[in-house]
Amino acid sequence: MTSIKDVAREVALSTATVSRALRGLRGVSDENRTKITEAAQRLGYVPSPSAVGLASGHTHTVAVIVPHVARWFFGEVVQGAEEVLRAAGYDLLLYNLAGEPAARHRVFQTDLLSKRVDAVLVLGLRPSLPEQSRLAELGRPVAIVGAVANGLYSVSIDDERAARLATCHLVDLGHRRIGYVGGSLDTLDFIAPSARLAGYRAVLRERGIRHYRDLEDVGDFSVTGGRDAALRLLTRSDRPTAIFAASDEMAIGVLRGARELGLGVPEDLSVVGIDDHELAAFFDLTTVAQPVREQGRRGAERVLAELTGVRPPDSEVLPVELIVRTSTASPRDEG
Amino acid sequence: MTSIKDVAREVALSTATVSRALRGLRGVSDENRTKITEAAQRLGYVPSPSAVGLASGHTHTVAVIVPHVARWFFGEVVQGAEEVLRAAGYDLLLYNLAGEPAARHRVFQTDLLSKRVDAVLVLGLRPSLPEQSRLAELGRPVAIVGAVANGLYSVSIDDERAARLATCHLVDLGHRRIGYVGGSLDTLDFIAPSARLAGYRAVLRERGIRHYRDLEDVGDFSVTGGRDAALRLLTRSDRPTAIFAASDEMAIGVLRGARELGLGVPEDLSVVGIDDHELAAFFDLTTVAQPVREQGRRGAERVLAELTGVRPPDSEVLPVELIVRTSTASPRDEG
DNA sequence: CTGAAAGCGCTTACAG
DNA sequence: CTGAAAGCGCTTACAG
Numbered sequence: 001m002t003s004i005k006d007v008a009r010e011v012a013l014s015t016a017t018v019s020r021a022l023r024g025l026r027g028v029s030d031e032n033r034t035k036i037t038e039a040a041q042r043l044g045y046v047p048s049p050s051a052v053g054l055a056s057g058h059t060h061t062v063a064v065i066v067p068h069v070a071r072w073f074f075g076e077v078v079q080g081a082e083e084v085l086r087a088a089g090y091d092l093l094l095y096n097l098a099g100e101p102a103a104r105h106r107v108f109q110t111d112l113l114s115k116r117v118d119a120v121l122v123l124g125l126r127p128s129l130p131e132q133s134r135l136a137e138l139g140r141p142v143a144i145v146g147a148v149a150n151g152l153y154s155v156s157i158d159d160e161r162a163a164r165l166a167t168c169h170l171v172d173l174g175h176r177r178i179g180y181v182g183g184s185l186d187t188l189d190f191i192a193p194s195a196r197l198a199g200y201r202a203v204l205r206e207r208g209i210r211h212y213r214d215l216e217d218v219g220d221f222s223v224t225g226g227r228d229a230a231l232r233l234l235t236r237s238d239r240p241t242a243i244f245a246a247s248d249e250m251a252i253g254v255l256r257g258a259r260e261l262g263l264g265v266p267e268d269l270s271v272v273g274i275d276d277h278e279l280a281a282f283f284d285l286t287t288v289a290q291p292v293r294e295q296g297r298r299g300a301e302r303v304l305a306e307l308t309g310v311r312p313p314d315s316e317v318l319p320v321e322l323i324v325r326t327s328t329a330s331p332r333d334e335g
Numbered sequence: 336m337t338s339i340k341d342v343a344r345e346v347a348l349s350t351a352t353v354s355r356a357l358r359g360l361r362g363v364s365d366e367n368r369t370k371i372t373e374a375a376q377r378l379g380y381v382p383s384p385s386a387v388g389l390a391s392g393h394t395h396t397v398a399v400i401v402p403h404v405a406r407w408f409f410g411e412v413v414q415g416a417e418e419v420l421r422a423a424g425y426d427l428l429l430y431n432l433a434g435e436p437a438a439r440h441r442v443f444q445t446d447l448l449s450k451r452v453d454a455v456l457v458l459g460l461r462p463s464l465p466e467q468s469r470l471a472e473l474g475r476p477v478a479i480v481g482a483v484a485n486g487l488y489s490v491s492i493d494d495e496r497a498a499r500l501a502t503c504h505l506v507d508l509g510h511r512r513i514g515y516v517g518g519s520l521d522t523l524d525f526i527a528p529s530a531r532l533a534g535y536r537a538v539l540r541e542r543g544i545r546h547y548r549d550l551e552d553v554g555d556f557s558v559t560g561g562r563d564a565a566l567r568l569l570t571r572s573d574r575p576t577a578i579f580a581a582s583d584e585m586a587i588g589v590l591r592g593a594r595e596l597g598l599g600v601p602e603d604l605s606v607v608g609i610d611d612h613e614l615a616a617f618f619d620l621t622t623v624a625q626p627v628r629e630q631g632r633r634g635a636e637r638v639l640a641e642l643t644g645v646r647p648p649d650s651e652v653l654p655v656e657l658i659v660r661t662s663t664a665s666p667r668d669e670g
Numbered sequence: 671c672t673g674a675a676a677g678c679g680c681t682t683a684c685a686g
Numbered sequence: 687c688t689g690a691a692a693g694c695g696c697t698t699a700c701a702g
Contacts, residue, residue, distance in 0.1 A: 001450065003679060014689045019681060027687060048450045050394065051679035053385030054694045061428075069417065070410040070628075079405040082431040086438065091451070093396075094429045096417040103421065111336065111381035116426070223613055256617045278558055279614075282591050293405075338695060349673045354697060364671060386695035389678045 002043045010039045022047070061091040062303060063117040065107055067124050068098040071221065072249060072277055073292055077123050077145055080296025088304050093117055097125075114138045119303035121145055123296075127152070141306035145299035146292075148315070155298040155316040162288045162320045163199025163246070166272045169286065169322055170242045171207050174330045175270060178204070179240035181219040181229040181250050196246040196274065215240055219250035226253020227260075234261050234269070241331035242270035248277035248287055255283060255327070266329035276323060286328040289321045337378045345374045357382070396426040397638060398452040400442055402459050403433040406556065407584060407612055408627055412458050412480055415631025423639050428452055432460075449473045454638035456480055458631075462487070476641035480634035483650070490633040490651040497623045497655045498534025498581070501607045504621065504657055505577045506542050509665045510605060513539070514575035516554040516564040516585050531581040531609065550575055554585035561588020562595075569596050569604070576666035577605035583612035583622055590618060590662070601664035611658060621663040624656045 007022075008015045013032060021028045021036040028036075039045075053059040062085055066074045078094070085092050093116065095107045107113070108131045113120060119141040126147045127135060135142045135152065144154035170178050180200050197216070204211045217233055219225035226245055233240060234257060245251035251273030258269050265271055273280065276289030298316055305312040342357075343350045348367060356363045356371040363371075374380075388394040397420055401409045413429070420427050428451065430442045442448070443466045448455060454476040461482045462470055470477045470487065479489035505513050515535050532551070539546045552568055554560035561580055568575060569592060580586035586608030593604050600606055608615065611624030633651055640647040 005679080015680075016682085016690080017688055020688090023681090029687060032687085046444070046447050046450060048389070048679055050385045050388030050450070051694090052681080054383070054389050054696080055679075055681040057681095057694080059385065064429075068414075069404075070407075070414040072405075075405040075410045078429070079403075079431060079433060082404065082429065083435075086431070086435070092429045092431075094399075094413070094417065094427045096414060096421070096427075098414060100418075100421070109381070111379055115336065115381060115383045115385070223617060227617075252614070252617070279587070282558060282562075282587070340695080350696075351674080351698080352672055355672090358697090362671060367671085383695055386678090387697080389680080390695075390697040392678080392697095 001048075002045045004045070004047065006043055007036065007040050007045050010043060011035050059116060059118055060089060061093050061117045062119045062121060062300070063093045063095055063107075063113055064121045065095045065097065065123060065125075067096075069094065069096045070098070073146070073247070073275065074123055076292040077296035077299075080293035081121055081145070081300040082296075084297050084300035084304065088300075090118070090304070108134050114140060118307055119143075121299050121303065122147070123299075141303040141312075143299040143302045145295050153302055153312065153315050155295050155302065155318065157290045157295075157318050157320045159195035160199035160202070162274050162290065163196040163244070164203050165288050165320065165322045166244050166274060167200045167203040168207075169272060169324070169328065170244060170270060171203060171209065173242075173270065173328060175240075175242040176209055176331075177212075177215065177238065177240040177242070178209075179215040179217065179233045179243040180246070181217050181226055181233070181243060181254060182246040183221055184218050200244055219245060219247075219253060221247050221250060223249050223253040223256070226250030227257040228253070230254040230257025231260065234258060234263060240269075242272070242328070245271065245273045248273035248275040248280045248285060251285055251287065251327075252277075252279060252283055255285070265327050267332060270328040270331070272328055274320075280323075281325070284326040286325045287323055289323050291318050294318060336383075337380045339380070339382065341378055342371065342375050342380050345378060346370050394451060394453055395424060396428050396452045397454045397456060397635070398428045398430055398448055399456045400430045400432065400458060400460075402431075404429065404431045405433070408481070408582070408610065409458055411627040412631035412634075415628035416456055416480070416635040417631075419632050419635035419639065425453070425639070443469050449475060453642055454478075456634050456638065457482070458634075476638040476647075478634040478637045480630050488637055488647065488650050490630050490637065490653065492625045492630075492655045493652050494530035495534035495537070497609050497625065498531040498579070499538050500623050500655065500657045501579050501609060502535045502538040503542075504607060504659070504663065505579060505605060506538060506544065508577070508605065508663060510575075510577040511544055511666075512547075512550065512573065512575040512577070513544075514550040514552065514568045514578040515581070516552050516561055516568070516578060516589060517581040518556055519553050535579055547573075554580060554582075554588060556582050556585060558584050558588040558591070561585030562592040563588070565589040565592025566595065569593060569598060575604075577607070577663070580606065580608045583608035583610040583615045583620060586620055586622065586662075587612075587614060587618055590620070600662050602667060605663040605666070607663055609655075615658075616660070619661040621660045622658055624658050626653050629653060 004015045008018045021033045097103045122144045124146040126149050146156050148154045182197050217229040219229040243254050245254050254271050263269050273287040276287050280287045339350045343353045356368045432438045457479045459481040461484050483489045517532050552564040554564040578589050589606050598604050608622040611622050615622045
């Protein structure tokens with residue numbers, strides 16, 4: 001493994017000068033800079049990240065904390081963030097919270113992160129209050145992506161607005177019994193679910209539609225979860241004429257559940273989701289589109305800006321858009 | 336940031352002893368070990384990864400090289416690998432090759448990786464010969480997951496066999512004009528595509544079925560790609576009565592394409608995929624199931640075994656299984 | 671069982 | 687513009 005000393009020896013200069021030249025710092029003669037660059041190239045020299053980290057305090061690594069890598073939304077966000085980080089020469093350390101519940105606690109250990117990374121990206125979950133102060137103690141740039149947390153930069157959509165768009169669409173079509181399939185209701189970690197539920201409820205209230213707690217169910221943000229929720233909701237005597245699912249994957253599950261029960265979409269049931277997942281068009285699913293990969297990019301850009309001393313932007317709210325396809329229609333009864 | 340010196344001072348012992356105690360090395364009195372552990376805990380001491388890396392040469396980090404994080408298969412594999420690595424106290428450095436073509440070249444730079452990680456997991460792609468020698472030069476454990484490469488440990492399925500199962504199933508049903516939708520044919524980086532194509536061709540040959548080059552198309556392993564390929568294949572005058580797609584995502588795209596053309600499945604077209612993707616059951620898609628997350632786990636376990644000096648296993652081939660659903664049936668004509 | 675000292679490979683003031 | 691030296695925070699022989 002060739003070290004900076006090898007390069008220094010090769011060009012008969014000090015390691016200090018080699019270090020400066022290779023990092024593009026000013027204060028090295030053009031002649032020497034060229035000589036050094038060429039020698040480094042020739043010897044295949046690559047600085048040791050550990051040594052750089054120890055000496056400079058910068059690891060050129062960003063932690064990305066994700067609730068579940070294998071979910072579509074997070075895969076896309078990670079992809080977006082990775083593009084930006086890689087282009088800037090930063091490595092991406094992935095912390096997946098799925099599975100082991102203790103993972104979350106461990107990951108947010110301040111010291112652990114601060115000694116290991118230059119910045120942190122938190123995807124799709126709202127840090128708890130203690131976690132927020134931990135993140136603040138980090139003293140490193142932090143970005144929340146796909147969720148919001150007061151005091152911390154975040155890039156996300158307006159989840160309540162997205163839910164309102166979806167619900168309004170159903171109400172406008174004439175639906176009055178509208179089911180909701182969301183995340184688990186007891187964990188408020190994920191901001192999106194609760195904001196989406198809030199948007200749904202708000203529209204019902206504002207439009208003077210009676211709200212039934214029983215029509216709210218949990219789909220766990222998975223296709224299977226959505227299907228199971230649909231089976232529960234649609235076998236009720238007073239089954240809803242429409243279901244708003246807080247994600248397209250759950251909405252797809254709802255479609256499946258409806259089909260299993262022999263219910264036609266949209267004749268017997270209207271379904272609307274959120275995301276504009278790759279498969280939404282496939283299913284002719286009406287949905288509220290959000291820019292997912294872009295959120296990952298913005299989050300990464302934000303921490304990089306802070307890292308390089310550029311004035312970072314304020315929290316950003318990206319636009320959403322209702323995309324009407326054929327999974328929604330007026331309910332039969334009210335024609 | 337509390338350092339090992341702080342802990343040493345706190346307990347009035349040397350940093351050497353603290354280091355040994357905290358790493359669980361033998362040769363520390365029980366009394367001191369307890370005292371040290373408690374002090375470290377109390378002070379919230381976490382060793383600096385950079386310092387540990389520099390001093391010991393071990394980074395406790397594993398590189399995971401993935402062609403495309405946002406694809407289902409890779410998300411699952413990463414998830415599996417992450418579970419195992421995390422449990423062993425290793426961090427996961429994600430290298431995504433999607434997008435920028437230069438990424439691949441850069442990532443395989445030996446020095447870069449060897450100074451940064453203790454081991455490497457290569458997912459879903461077969462390293463080129465130069466890349467293989469680079470990986471060998473690494474002098475670190477390497478595992479190929481979801482592909483094979485001579486000389487390197489790999490965990491995968493038998494792709495040719497999977498393709499044979501799928502194709503035989505169609506032939507057994509009576510199909511003679513069987514289309515194939517795979518990855519791009521010119522890049523042989525991904526072993527799976529070519530092995531799957533080979534399996535498809537072999538079965539046709541063995542069963543004395545005329546093989547039309549024109550019935551082989553490219554679906555790019557995406558839903559959209561599968562759909563586009565289906566539109567091309569199914570608008571031919573001599574359209575196939577069945578299509579074998581080399582992944583479920585492409586198969587789902589094929590279903591979509593068929594629907595757009597007004598073709599019924601399985602009456603007008605039989606479709607079979609590979610994976611048993613979460614959505615395969617949803618689509619009643621006949622497919623060849625493979626254990627995906629498990630491949631990620633095995634790969635991670637393998638490099639960990641090598642790292643800890645345990646005798647590592649030989650390359651592993653995990654079983655596949657044909658799952659017949661209702662997307663396949665005998666062709667109408669010969670019905 | 672414990673410690674002093676060297677060393678891992680860089681970067682960073684400080685001089686010049 | 688360049689270099690000598692200290693230091694980053696650990697681990698690792700080497701002594702004892």
